[in-house]
Amino acid sequence: MLVFFRDGFYKDLIILLIITVIVGAVFSQGIAWAIDTYFGDTLDGMIGEYGEYDVILHIREEAKEAAMRELDRIGQESFPGYRIKESLTIAGQANFFFGFPAEHRTKEVLEAITSYFGAVPGISGYTLMVEPSVLIRGVHPAVREDLREQIEGLEGVRFAVKDGGNLVVVLSHEDRIDTVTGAVESILQQYQILELRFPMGFEVDTQEVGNQALKVLRAQGLSGDRSYTNVTSAEYGEDLDAFLKALVEMRDFLGSYASQVRISPEPSARLGVGELIILEDGLIIEVTGVYGDLVEAMIVEGSPVQSTDKIVQRGYRFLGEGERGEWIGNVEIENERYRLAYAVDESLRLLEELEELSIQASNAVDNAEAVLITFQEALMQLEVLQVQMRQLNEGIAGDGINSSGEQFLLTILLNGLFQTLAQGVINTGEEPLDSLQNLDLEAMRKSLSGISEQIGNVQETDVAAIIEQIGFVRDTLPNLNDAEIGQSIRLINTYLGGQVIPGERIQLLIQGKAVDEKMLEGVFQRELDNPYLHTYSTSVGMVTPDARGELFRILKEVRSIVAGMLAIIFTIIVLVLDHATIFSTLKYVRASGKPVRKGLAGLLNPLIFLGGALGSLILTSVYYLARSEIPFFSLPLIVLLGFGLGVLIAFMAERFSPVNSMELMAAQSLGLSNVQIMREVVIPPSRPGLLNLLNRFKQQF
Amino acid sequence: MLEIKNLHKSYGQHIALDGVNLQVNKGETVVIMGPSGCGKSTLIRCVNRLTEPDGGTIRLGGIDVLSLGNSELQDLRRKVGFVFQQFNLIGRLTVLENVVFHLVLGGMDRDEAWARGRSVLARVGLKAAEERRPHELSGGQQQRVGIARALVTNPEIMLWDEPTASLDPILVGEVLEVMEELVKTTATTMVIVTHEVSFARKVAQRIVFMDQGRVVEEGVPGDVFARPSSEVGRLYRKLLVN
Ligand SMILES: Nc1ncnc2c1ncn2[C@@H]1O[C@H](COP(=O)(O)OP(=O)(O)OP(=O)(O)O)[C@@H](O)[C@H]1O
Ligand SMILES: [Mg+2]
Numbered sequence: 001m002l003v004f005f006r007d008g009f010y011k012d013l014i015i016l017l018i019i020t021v022i023v024g025a026v027f028s029q030g031i032a033w034a035i036d037t038y039f040g041d042t043l044d045g046m047i048g049e050y051g052e053y054d055v056i057l058h059i060r061e062e063a064k065e066a067a068m069r070e071l072d073r074i075g076q077e078s079f080p081g082y083r084i085k086e087s088l089t090i091a092g093q094a095n096f097f098f099g100f101p102a103e104h105r106t107k108e109v110l111e112a113i114t115s116y117f118g119a120v121p122g123i124s125g126y127t128l129m130v131e132p133s134v135l136i137r138g139v140h141p142a143v144r145e146d147l148r149e150q151i152e153g154l155e156g157v158r159f160a161v162k163d164g165g166n167l168v169v170v171l172s173h174e175d176r177i178d179t180v181t182g183a184v185e186s187i188l189q190q191y192q193i194l195e196l197r198f199p200m201g202f203e204v205d206t207q208e209v210g211n212q213a214l215k216v217l218r219a220q221g222l223s224g225d226r227s228y229t230n231v232t233s234a235e236y237g238e239d240l241d242a243f244l245k246a247l248v249e250m251r252d253f254l255g256s257y258a259s260q261v262r263i264s265p266e267p268s269a270r271l272g273v274g275e276l277i278i279l280e281d282g283l284i285i286e287v288t289g290v291y292g293d294l295v296e297a298m299i300v301e302g303s304p305v306q307s308t309d310k311i312v313q314r315g316y317r318f319l320g321e322g323e324r325g326e327w328i329g330n331v332e333i334e335n336e337r338y339r340l341a342y343a344v345d346e347s348l349r350l351l352e353e354l355e356e357l358s359i360q361a362s363n364a365v366d367n368a369e370a371v372l373i374t375f376q377e378a379l380m381q382l383e384v385l386q387v388q389m390r391q392l393n394e395g396i397a398g399d400g401i402n403s404s405g406e407q408f409l410l411t412i413l414l415n416g417l418f419q420t421l422a423q424g425v426i427n428t429g430e431e432p433l434d435s436l437q438n439l440d441l442e443a444m445r446k447s448l449s450g451i452s453e454q455i456g457n458v459q460e461t462d463v464a465a466i467i468e469q470i471g472f473v474r475d476t477l478p479n480l481n482d483a484e485i486g487q488s489i490r491l492i493n494t495y496l497g498g499q500v501i502p503g504e505r506i507q508l509l510i511q512g513k514a515v516d517e518k519m520l521e522g523v524f525q526r527e528l529d530n531p532y533l534h535t536y537s538t539s540v541g542m543v544t545p546d547a548r549g550e551l552f553r554i555l556k557e558v559r560s561i562v563a564g565m566l567a568i569i570f571t572i573i574v575l576v577l578d579h580a581t582i583f584s585t586l587k588y589v590r591a592s593g594k595p596v597r598k599g600l601a602g603l604l605n606p607l608i609f610l611g612g613a614l615g616s617l618i619l620t621s622v623y624y625l626a627r628s629e630i631p632f633f634s635l636p637l638i639v640l641l642g643f644g645l646g647v648l649i650a651f652m653a654e655r656f657s658p659v660n661s662m663e664l665m666a667a668q669s670l671g672l673s674n675v676q677i678m679r680e681v682v683i684p685p686s687r688p689g690l691l692n693l694l695n696r697f698k699q700q701f
Numbered sequence: 702m703l704e705i706k707n708l709h710k711s712y713g714q715h716i717a718l719d720g721v722n723l724q725v726n727k728g729e730t731v732v733i734m735g736p737s738g739c740g741k742s743t744l745i746r747c748v749n750r751l752t753e754p755d756g757g758t759i760r761l762g763g764i765d766v767l768s769l770g771n772s773e774l775q776d777l778r779r780k781v782g783f784v785f786q787q788f789n790l791i792g793r794l795t796v797l798e799n800v801v802f803h804l805v806l807g808g809m810d811r812d813e814a815w816a817r818g819r820s821v822l823a824r825v826g827l828k829a830a831e832e833r834r835p836h837e838l839s840g841g842q843q844q845r846v847g848i849a850r851a852l853v854t855n856p857e858i859m860l861w862d863e864p865t866a867s868l869d870p871i872l873v874g875e876v877l878e879v880m881e882e883l884v885k886t887t888a889t890t891m892v893i894v895t896h897e898v899s900f901a902r903k904v905a906q907r908i909v910f911m912d913q914g915r916v917v918e919e920g921v922p923g924d925v926f927a928r929p930s931s932e933v934g935r936l937y938r939k940l941l942v943n
Contacts, residue, residue, distance in 0.1 A: 592752060662787055663790075665751055666791065668778070669778060670783075681791060685793055701802045
């Protein structure tokens with residue numbers, strides 16, 4: 001089939017391919033370049049030209065006008081020759097670019113931005129953008145001055161300015177960026193911060209343990225000259241620490257709120273932290289701590305029965321969805337939450353009853369007073385009665401003749417009654433009525449009215465409000481079930497896993513050759529007797545490209561990706577417009593020629609190879625020449641993609657560019673050579689592409 | 702002039718030519734007739750290898766056609782005029798260009814080619830249409846351009862594949878007229894595939910009947926139409942009587 005090209009068309013094809021690749025590369029790169037330039041200009045418009053401005057002042061939008069006036073005033077007064085430009089306003093924040101005249105672009109000025117601009121209305125912060133400069137981020141405070149001294153001694157460095165946790169190294173000329181960056185990096189490499197992190201819950205005296213750790217380190221006898229310093233500092237990330245502390249509190253609160261799960265393990269059952277256990281009723285619990293015979297766990301799936309009593313269930317090893325393993329022991333679940341809720345409910349009831357009670361009590365006191373008064377009256381009547389009785393007695397005794405059996409009986413009865421009565425009230429052993437008369441009824445009345453007053457106070461207390469408040473407390477108790485609590489705790493733990501709370505981290509500065517922190521981990525664990533500590537190594541600072549450099553890097557990436565996409569699109573277009581014509585011609589020739597061999601040889605359709613080869617050749621070369629780079633698209637992948645596209649187009653050639661078989665056959669019958677057939681018959685009416693265009697130079701008709 | 706022996710051609714499972722033997726003498730006019738699908742087109746396309754046969758031999762003017770290389774085949778094709786059922790003109794070229802472009806591509810001086818082109822166009826009665834494009838012409842005119850194109854090289858042999866089959870009955874006449882005139886006035890060997898029975902009887906020196914990829918009968922028109930020995934022959938005789 002490829003014989004078809006032998007009489008000359010292959011030359012046309014090679015020229016076509018070369019021009020295709022050149023055009024493709026120019027096209028892809030050209031558009032990418034246009035994008036580059038466009039965005040580059042936009043960028044300059046946004047953040048000024050290189051070195052034009054030194055600081056971005058962030059101002060609240062509403063104070064913009066006032067700020068501008070003030071900035072102008074400061075500029076005229078302190079920095080004659082200053083430059084200022086209002087840039088974008090983002091999220092209510094206006095940004096002013098301020099450039100100092102060269103003689104004011106000094107360390108003193110740049111470190112005193114706050115004192116110069118602190119009073120500008122609406123100012124909320126600033127960002128240094130001095131150019132040319134090298135930015136070192138996250139400079140450890142313990143080495144900052146040391147670093148600064150060394151860096152300022154470098155050639156091409158004018159000075160270094162502290163900007164928050166960063167160090168801005170201001171250069172004399174932008175040519176120096178690369179050399180200074182390299183030099184700074186090698187200075188940074190002389191330092192290493194070795195961090196010992198203790199898991200949460202360990203309170204560590206950083207000074208003492210730090211010094212201990214230093215001793216351990218020195219005792220290692222590591223080769224090479226090094227100095228070691230304990231630089232544990234709280235200056236690092238205080239906000240984060242506060243946040244972490246709050247998280248720990250939160251976790252502990254949640255923990256105390258969850259059901260307490262205790263396992264009494266079977267002697268044979270070896271339980272480890274993190275193991276899952278399924279209970280009879282389907283609850284799933286996770287072991288959180290093993291302390292000898294006592295194993296603690298928390299519920300991670302399902303909710304236990306609501307009960308203030310202890311629930312005991314059999315526990316089995318959880319082997320995955322719906323499967324349970326051997327019995328590992330009994331599991332007790334106690335739920336403080338339900339108890340709390342129960343207690344609250346009970347006190348609410350109590351309060352309601354108390355209110356009721358106070359009303360009843362005050363009624364009772366009122367009644368008691370009434371009784372007292374009645375009692376006093378009764379007492380007076382009793383006195384009268386006593387007198388009358390004495391007279392009666394005397395009368396009876398006086399004329400015994402007159403005394404009748406009836407009267408005598410009455411006397412006895414009255415006396416007895418009276419005595420019983422008096423004794424029943426106050427058993428003083430005195431003469432009954434006397435003692436009755438001795439009762440301090442006034443005092444009694446006073447104390448009664450005192451009680452009544454107190455009951456009144458109780459009633460005045462706003463019990464309803466208290467009930468409401470307690471009800472509110474009850475309602476705000478988190479409406480979480482155990483599984484949710486368990487998951488929250490797990491989540492917090494996962495997050496805290498990588499974090500450390502202040503006082504639980506020790507930082508050692510190592511100057512000299514870096515040490516292998518993982519190798520030392522075991523040593524520290526042993527020597528400091530804490531198997532849970534971990535060691536990490538961090539640098540004392542990181543050189544990062546400045547904002548503009550970063551933007552340009554991103555821009556370059558975008559450019560490469562766009563170029564890559566264009567290369568792919570270009571290849572598809574070229575394959576469809578140009579090569580489909582060639583393929584459909586070849587397919588016609590193949591079909592009218594000698595029959596295709598069957599079997600394996602027939603499968604090895606040369607179209608696959610030609611299509612694939614053309615596709616990968618075009619795509620790969622255009623991609624390469626356009627300096628494309630699409631993430632995750634390695635060169636072999638591009639070759640493969642080109643091959644695939646080529647094969648696809650070869651197989652679908654007639655769809656894209658059908659060949660006019662009648663014209664072709666006529667041309668053959670007229671004795672035209674293949675190259676003539678291509679140039680005069682096949683290509684001229686084909687789709688307008690490079691092939692068609694280039695063919696115009698060869699075409700005779 | 703043309704000698705075909707034991708020619709075979711299959712399209713996949715389908716056998717189109719099943720051992721065809723045919724001899725055509727120099728200057729002779731042979732008409733091939735047969736039902737649709739019997740392999741007539743396949744046969745004459747094999748002669749200049751527009752279709753590649755699977756087996757057999759073809760000798761044309763003493764040349765073993767099937768052994769030719771690319772450029773020799775192209776040389777041979779220039780000496781063979783081929784007229785297609787669908788005319789197969791180059792759509793984007795003018796009438797005159799259609800007639801001469803292969804002369805120019807074959808190396809002929811343009812002026813000479815143009816002159817020759819005009820003269821053949823005059824011969825087929827299309828002198829006035831030379832600047833037109835094929836789609837502006839009637840079917841009959843298009844086919845006359847096709848004839849002119851085949852004729853312009855002064856071919857030693859002309860192969861006609863049903864030249865009137867895709868024409869309106871009204872237009873058939875003008876093409877047949879041209880053909881008849883050619884047969885009479887030139888010494889070119891003609892192999893004509895056609896269903897035009899009366900035309901065949903008038904111009905053919907020999908009639909060949911084909912059926913299912915084979916030659917089933919051949920002879921002079923007077924014989925084969927009067928006493929056909931094959932089924933196909935009898936069918937054509939019936940056509941002629943009607
Ligand atoms: N390119 C092809 N692929 C497959 N089969 C074909 C092809 N060309 C022709 N055939 C088949 O071969 C057989 C012979 O075809 P051919 O065109 O030679 O017949 P024909 O006698 O010219 O018929 P017609 O009078 O219809 O033109 C037919 O059955 C046809 O379907
Ligand atoms: Mg046919």
